[in-house]
Amino acid sequence: xxxxxxxxxxxxxxxxxxxxxxxxxxxxxxxxxxxxxxxxxxxxxxxxxxxxxxxxxxxxxxxxxxxxxxxxxxxxxxxxxxxxxxxxxxxxxxxxxxxxxxxxxxxxxxxxxxxxxxxxxxxxxxxxxxxxxxxxxxxxxxxxxxxxxxxxxxxxxxxxxxxxxxxxxxxxxxxxxxxxxxxxxxxxxxxxxxxxxxxxxxxxxxxxxxxxxxxxxxxxxxxxxxx
Numbered sequence: 001x002x003x004x005x006x007x008x009x010x011x012x013x014x015x016x017x018x019x020x021x022x023x024x025x026x027x028x029x030x031x032x033x034x035x036x037x038x039x040x041x042x043x044x045x046x047x048x049x050x051x052x053x054x055x056x057x058x059x060x061x062x063x064x065x066x067x068x069x070x071x072x073x074x075x076x077x078x079x080x081x082x083x084x085x086x087x088x089x090x091x092x093x094x095x096x097x098x099x100x101x102x103x104x105x106x107x108x109x110x111x112x113x114x115x116x117x118x119x120x121x122x123x124x125x126x127x128x129x130x131x132x133x134x135x136x137x138x139x140x141x142x143x144x145x146x147x148x149x150x151x152x153x154x155x156x157x158x159x160x161x162x163x164x165x166x167x168x169x170x171x172x173x174x175x176x177x178x179x180x181x182x183x184x185x186x187x188x189x190x191x192x193x194x195x196x197x198x199x200x201x202x203x204x205x206x207x208x209x210x211x212x213x214x215x216x217x218x219x220x221x222x223x224x225x226x227x
Contacts, residue, residue, distance in 0.1 A: 045088060061196065065082055081185070097185075140219040148206030
């Protein structure tokens with residue numbers, strides 16, 4: 001279907017290529033377009049970057065949970081907070097979550113606009129003042145929210161703490177002391193739900209466009225990022 005080819009970038013299940021029967025497989029273009037236009041699920045509003053499976057294996061919702069990331073090289077377990085927030089609070093929440101990182105941070109922009117295979121390209125810049133980073137990112141709020149091929153990570157390796165805002169518009173915080181992040185989440189009424197399932201944990205689709213790719217390049221240039 002032409003709409004599929006134009007709109008979809010990838011379909012994933014649990015972070016891997018979806019190999020079973022897709023819920024999108026036998027849809028008409030009218031059904032597909034109607035599904036892609038749905039952004040509100042109860043009180044939760046998705047950005048335009050991503051949509052769940054047609055059969056709603058996971059219904060988008062607001063909340064956060066604790067998790068653990070195991071470093072494969074060192075075998076060390078790193079505490080993680082994963083959060084999902086509705087569109088209207090997402091940028092404000094992201095910027096508040098950057099504050100515990102300190103006044104100077106490192107930035108990684110992630111792009112999958114030009115990839116031929118699964119995965120993404122990382123663009124790295126060290127030592128950027130957090131107020132300058134926030135000011136620049138505000139100018140590209142459209143890309144951050146609605147481009148399903150753009151993500152970023154902001155970190156302070158000296159603390160160490162990291163905040164990731166991925167292509168699915170989930171917020172993921174890494175570090176051994178996450179209490180300040182949890183306080184910020186609760187302050188913006190993001191409920192703790194240890195049983196929450198995120199949109200990445202079932203089939204889903206990303207969306208992007210040539211315009212977003214151009215805007216990403218503008219953002220990259222403004223932030224002074226190289227490969």
